Amino acid sequence: xxxxxxxxxxxxxxxxxxxxxxxxxxxxxxxxxxxxxxxxxxxxxxxxxxxxxxxxxxxxxxxxxx
Numbered sequence: 830x831x832x833x834x835x836x837x838x839x840x841x842x843x844x845x846x847x848x849x850x851x852x853x854x855x856x857x858x859x860x861x862x863x864x865x866x867x868x869x870x871x872x873x874x875x876x877x878x879x880x881x882x883x884x885x886x887x888x889x890x891x892x893x894x895x
Contacts, residue, residue, distance in 0.1 A: 833853070837849050837875075837879070838875065838878075838879050838882075839879065839882070839883075840879060841879050841880045841882075841883035841884075843876065846872075846875075846876045846879070850872060
């Protein structure tokens with residue numbers, strides 16, 4: 830597994846995910862040829878799951894506030 834700050838998985842901000850992608854691309858010295866459908870699938874799936882978890886946490890917090 831890569832060594833990176835996993836706190837991005839708690840972030841539902843698309844801009845933060847885009848910035849993190851660019852930082853990861855630079856850190857790993859990826860070229861355009863390295864960025865394929867499988868990489869993007871994993872990246873988008875993680876970002877979408879972060880949003881899902883964010884919405885779920887909000888919902889659970891609202892329920893506990895009732």
